[in-house]
Amino acid sequence: xxxxxxxYIIVGxxxxxxxxxxxxxxxxxxxEFYVAGGGVPPVLNGMATAADWMSAASFISMxxxxxxxxxxxxxxxxxxxxxxxxxALLLAPYLRKFGKFTVPDFVGDRYYSxxxxxxxxxSAIFVSFTYVAGQMRxxxxxxxRFLEVDINTGIFIGMxxxxxxxxxxxxKGITYTQVAQxxxxxxxxxxxxxxxxxMIAGTPIPQLGFGGAGADGVHLxxxxxxxxxxxxxSAYTDGSKPMIDVFAITFALMVGTAGLPHVIVRFFTVPKVxxxxxxxxxxxxxxxxxxxxxxxxxxxxxxxLIDTVSxxxxxxxxxxxxxxxxxxxxxxGLLAWMDKNNDGAIQYLGKNANGGDPFEGKPTFTGxxxxxxxxxxxxxxxxxxxxLYIDRDIMVLANPEIGKLPNWVIALVAAxxxxxxxxxxxxLLLVISTSVAHxxxxxxxxxxxxxxxxxxxxxIAVAIAIVIAGYFGINPPGFVAQVVAFAFGLxxxxxxxxxxxxxxxxxxxxEGAIAGMLSGLIFTAAYIVYFKFMHPELNNPEHWLxxxxxEGIGTIGLVVNLVVSMVVSRVTPEPPQEIQDLVDxxxxxxxxxxxxxx
Amino acid sequence: xxxxxxxEYWKINLSYLVGLLTVWFVVSYGFGILLVDQLNTIxxxxxxxxxxxxxxxxxxxxxxxxxxxxxxxxxLDKKFDVxxx
Numbered sequence: 031x032x033x034x035x036x037x038y039i040i041v042g043x044x045x046x047x048x049x050x051x052x053x054x055x056x057x058x059x060x061x062e063f064y065v066a067g068g069g070v071p072p073v074l075n076g077m078a079t080a081a082d083w084m085s086a087a088s089f090i091s092m093x094x095x096x097x098x099x100x101x102x103x104x105x106x107x108x109x110x111x112x113x114x115x116x117x118a119l120l121l122a123p124y125l126r127k128f129g130k131f132t133v134p135d136f137v138g139d140r141y142y143s144x145x146x147x148x149x150x151x152x153s154a155i156f157v158s159f160t161y162v163a164g165q166m167r168x169x170x171x172x173x174x175r176f177l178e179v180d181i182n183t184g185i186f187i188g189m190x191x192x193x194x195x196x197x198x199x200x201x202k203g204i205t206y207t208q209v210a211q212x213x214x215x216x217x218x219x220x221x222x223x224x225x226x227x228x229m230i231a232g233t234p235i236p237q238l239g240f241g242g243a244g245a246d247g248v249h250l251x252x253x254x255x256x257x258x259x260x261x262x263x264s265a266y267t268d269g270s271k272p273m274i275d276v277f278a279i280t281f282a283l284m285v286g287t288a289g290l291p292h293v294i295v296r297f298f299t300v301p302k303v304x305x306x307x308x309x310x311x312x313x314x315x316x317x318x319x320x321x322x323x324x325x326x327x328x329x330x331x332x333x334x335l336i337d338t339v340s341x342x343x344x345x346x347x348x349x350x351x352x353x354x355x356x357x358x359x360x361x362x363g364l365l366a367w368m369d370k371n372n373d374g375a376i377q378y379l380g381k382n383a384n385g386g387d388p389f390e391g392k393p394t395f396t397g398x399x400x401x402x403x404x405x406x407x408x409x410x411x412x413x414x415x416x417x418l419y420i421d422r423d424i425m426v427l428a429n430p431e432i433g434k435l436p437n438w439v440i441a442l443v444a445a446x447x448x449x450x451x452x453x454x455x456x457x458l459l460l461v462i463s464t465s466v467a468h469x470x471x472x473x474x475x476x477x478x479x480x481x482x483x484x485x486x487x488x489x490i491a492v493a494i495a496i497v498i499a500g501y502f503g504i505n506p507p508g509f510v511a512q513v514v515a516f517a518f519g520l521x522x523x524x525x526x527x528x529x530x531x532x533x534x535x536x537x538x539x540x541e542g543a544i545a546g547m548l549s550g551l552i553f554t555a556a557y558i559v560y561f562k563f564m565h566p567e568l569n570n571p572e573h574w575l576x577x578x579x580x581e582g583i584g585t586i587g588l589v590v591n592l593v594v595s596m597v598v599s600r601v602t603p604e605p606p607q608e609i610q611d612l613v614d615x616x617x618x619x620x621x622x623x624x625x626x627x628x
Numbered sequence: 629x630x631x632x633x634x635x636e637y638w639k640i641n642l643s644y645l646v647g648l649l650t651v652w653f654v655v656s657y658g659f660g661i662l663l664v665d666q667l668n669t670i671x672x673x674x675x676x677x678x679x680x681x682x683x684x685x686x687x688x689x690x691x692x693x694x695x696x697x698x699x700x701x702x703x704l705d706k707k708f709d710v711x712x713x
Contacts, residue, residue: 096683101664104682108656111687115652118694119645123701237684241674249674267668267679277661302712304702311694318687325683617638620710 036441037176044214044445045191048207048452052195055203060485063200064131064464065298070205072305076312078205079296081212081449082457083110083287083313084320085161086168089215089450094422096328097335100258101269103328105276109283111314111321116288116526118310122297124533124616126306131298132461133291133525134469140532141540142609144474149547151469153524154291158458158465159499160517161292165455166503169448175362175427176444182504188452189500196456196492204456205299211449216319218446221439222429223323226330229433236326250329257336262383266332272571278582286518286584289526292461303619331425334432336378339418343375344402355431360405364421364428366393367404370411374402378418385416393419459499463491516558519580523550523587531595536613538595541602546595554587637708644700648693656686 057063070078088110096103128136133154138147166185173184195203223236231239231250243249254266264270271279287293296313297306338353344367347353359365367376368388379385389409396406427447430440467488472479479487524547531538531546558580561569571577578586604610615621659667660682667678675684705711 101679101682104660104679107683108660108686111690112652112656115649115690115693119648119697241672241680243674251674251676251679267676273661273664277657280656280661304698304705304712307694307701308698311691311698314691314694318691322684322687614634617641618634618708618710619705619712621712 031437033176033437033440034178036438037444040438040441040445041177041448044210044449047210048191048195051207051210052199052203055199055206057198057200057202057485060468060481060488062202063485063488064460064468065295066200066202066205068299069301070299072300072309073312074209075205075296075300075305075309076314077212077316078208079293079309079313080316081208081215081453082296083293083317083454084215084450085454086165086172086447086451088320088324089219089447090168090172090423090426093324093327093331094425096325097332097425098422099269100264100266102271102276103325104269105271105279105283107321107325109280110287111317112280112284113287113293114310114314114317116284117293117297118307118314120530120533121288121294122306122310123303123619125294125529126297126300126303127616127619129298131295132464132469133294133529134465135473136532137525137528137543138469138473140609140612141528141543142606143540143544146528146540146544146547147469147473149544149551150525151465153520153551154465154469155462157290157517157521158292158461159495159502162455162458162462162495162499163502165451165458166499168451169455170503172444172447172451176441176447185500185503188448188455188503189496192452192456192459193493193496196459196496197489200488200492201295201299201460204453204460207456208453211453212316215446215449215453216316218442218449219320219426220323221442222433222435223327225435225439226334226429226433227326230330230334236323236330240326240329244333250333254329254333254336257333257340258380260383261336261340261379262385263380264382266329272577274577275571275574275579275582278578278585280582282522282582282584282588283518285522285526285588287521289521289524289529290517291465291521291525292457294525294529295461295464327426327429331429331432335420335425339376340378341375344369344404345374347376348403352434355428358431359424359428363393363395364424366395366407366419368407368409368411368417368419369400369402369404370415370417372401376418377415379414379416384414386414387412388414388416388419455499459492459495462495463488466491516555519554519558519584519587520551522584523554523591527588527591527595531592533613533616535596535599536610537599537604539599539602539605542595542597542599545598546591549594550587550591553590554584557583557587633708637704637710640704641701644697644704648697651689652693655681655689660686 061067092106125136130136134147134150137150138144166188169188170181170185173179174181195207224234227236227239228234230244231242233239233242240250251267258266300306300309347356356365389411391409394408396408398406400406430443467484471487472484528543528547561580659678664678668676670677
C-alpha cells in the first residue's frame with residue numbers, strides 16, 4: 031500500500047477516535063466545560079497536559095532546531111521542561127486548593143481587584159491567540175504535505191474537528207481527546223527515532239544511542255564536532271550564544287511555561303491537592319519522553335545529513351535509492367541546491383569557512399532542471415560558497431524516509447503532527463472561551479447570568495475563537511515567529527511573579543501586584559517591540575541590555591516585576607484580614623473543596 | 629488548624645522547596661550552563677558531561693525532583709493531619 035493510502039487510513043482512524051470521545055464526553059455543566067468536572071485521574075491528566083503542552087512546534091520543529099543549534103538548542107530542552115518543577119512545587123497545589131476555574135479568577139480574588147483581573151484576562155487572551163494561530167498553521171502544513179490537499183483545505187478540516195470536540199465537550203471532551211492524542215503523537219515520534227538509533231548507533235534506545243559510537247567506532251558527538259569544524263560551523267557540543275543569553279532564555283522559558291494559562295488551568299481539573307502535585311510529575315514524565323528523544327534525533331539527523339550530502343555529487347544522490355529522499359524533499363521546497371561553482375557536487379559550509387545563506391530568501395524554483403538534474407532556482411545567489419538550503423523542519427518530517435522505514439510509519443508521523451497541533455489548539459481555545467464567558471461576562475459584566483446561558487456563551491466563544499484562529503492560520507501574519515518570544519516573555523513577566531507572591535507573601539497587596547504586573551509587562555513588551563519590530567537591524571548582542579536577547583528578556587521583566595511589587599506593597603496598606611486568611615488556607619491541603627465558580 | 633502548627637507545617641514545606649529548587653538550579657543552570665565548559669572536560673561514554681546535563685541529565689533530574697516532593701509532602705500532610713480524604 032502506498033504512503034497516501036496509509037495516511038488517509040491512519041489519520042481517518044485517529045479522527046474517528048477523537049470524535050467518538052467528544053460524543054461520549056459531552057459537557058452538561060459549566061464545571062464540566064471549564065475544568066472537566068474536576069474529576070480527572072492524575073495519570074490521565076498528566077497525559078492530557080503533555081499533549082496540551084507539546085505543540086506542532088515541539089513535534090515537527092524542535093529536533094530540527096536543535097540539530098542546527100547544537101548545544102545552544104539546550105535552552106528549549108531545559109526551558110520547556112524545568113518549568114514543570116516550578117509548577118509542581120510553587121503553583122499547582124496552591125491553585126488547586128484555591129479551587130476556582132481560571133488564572134484571572136485567582137488574580138482577581140487574591141488581589142481583591144477587578145483591575146488586576148482585567149489585566150490578567152487581557153494577557154491570557156493575548157498569549158493564547160498568539161499560540162493558537164501557529165497551531166492552525168501547523169495543521170494546514172501537515173495536511174498539505176502528507177495528504178497533498180491545499181493548505182487552506184487542511185486548515186478547514188482541522189477547524190471542523192476541533193470545533194466538534196471543543197464546542198461539544200469543553201474541557202471534559204478536550205481532556206479525554208488529548209489523552210488519545212498523546213498516545214498517537216508519542217508513538218509516532220518514538221518509532222522513527224528507535225529505528226534511526228538502531229541504524230546509526232546500533233541501540234534501540236535513542237537517549238543512549240547519541241552518546242554511543244557509529245559503525246566506524248568513533249563517538250557520534252565527537253564525529254559531529256569534527257565535521258562541524260571542518261565545514262566551518264561552530265562545534266556542535268559547544269554552541270555560539272553568549273552564556274548570559276543562554277541563561278536568560280532558559281529562565282524566561284521555564285518561568286514562562288509555569289505562567290502560561292493553558293498549562294496552569296490543567297491543575298484545576300484534578301480531584302485533590304495532592305493529585306495536582308503528582309499530575310505535574312506525570313506530565314513531565316510524558317513530556318520528557320519526547321524531550322529527551324529530540325536531541326538524539328537532532329544528532330542522528332545532523333550526522334546523516336552531513337555524511338550524505340557534503341561534497342557528494344548530486345547525480346550520485348539521485349541514482350542511489352537510499353538517498354533519493356533528497357530529491358523528493360527538494361520538490362517541497364524544504365531543500366534546495368544551487369550549484370554556484372558548477373562542479374556538480376554539493377558544498378555545505380558554515381560561517382567560519384566562507385559559508386552562510388546560499389541565496390536570498392526562501393527557494394523559488396524556475397521549473398527547469400540544471401546540469402546535474404537539480405531543480406533550478408530564481409533566487410539571487412549570495413557571495414559565499416555554501417550551496418545548500420535546508421529547512422529545519424525536514425529533520426523530523428523526512429526521518430522515516432531517510433531511515434527507509436515502511437510506509438505506515440510515514441503515515442504515522444502525519445497523524446502524530448496533527449495530534450500535536452490539534453491538542454494544543456483545543457487547550458488554548460478553551461482558555462480563550464473561559465476568559466470571555468467566565469472571567470469577562472460572568473465575573474465582570476453580568477454576575478446574575480444563569481449557568482445555562484454561561485455555558486451557551488462559552489460554546490459561542492469557542493466557536494468564534496476557532497474561526498479567528500483559522501483566519502490567522504490561512505492568512506498568517508508575518509510576525510508569528512516573533513510573537514512567540516512575546517508569549518513566554520509576557521507570561522514570565524506578568525503572571526508568574528504575582529501568582530507566586532500571592533501564595534508566598536501574605537503582605538502582597540493589590541497596589542503592589544498591579545504596579546508589578548504593569549511594570550513587568552511594559553518593560554518586556556517595550557524591549558521586544560523595540561528590537562523585533564522597530565529596529566530589527568539593531569537586534570544583535572552589541573545593542574542588547576547586558577547581552578540578553580529579546581527571547582530572554584522576560585527574565586529581567588520578572589525581576590522588575592518582583593522588585594516593583596515588593597517596594598510598592600511595603601509603602602501601601604496591607605491587604606484586608608480575609609485575604610490574609612485566604613492565603614493561609616491555600617497553604618495546606620485539607621478542606622479543598624471541588625473547583626467551584628463562586 | 630491552629631496557627632502555630634500551620635506555621636510549622638509551612639516552614640517545613642519552605643525548607644523542602646529551598647532544598648529541591650537548589651538541586652533544580654544546580655543541575656540546569658549550574659551544570660548545564662555556568663559550569664558547562666569545566667564539565668565538558670570530563671567524558672562519560674560518548675558524552676561531554678556538561679553537554680549531557682544540558683540535553684539529558686537536567687530533564688531526568690527534574691522528573692525525580694517532582695516525585696521526591698510529592699513523597700515528602702504526602703508524608704508531611706499525614707504527620708500534620710492536613711491530608712484530604
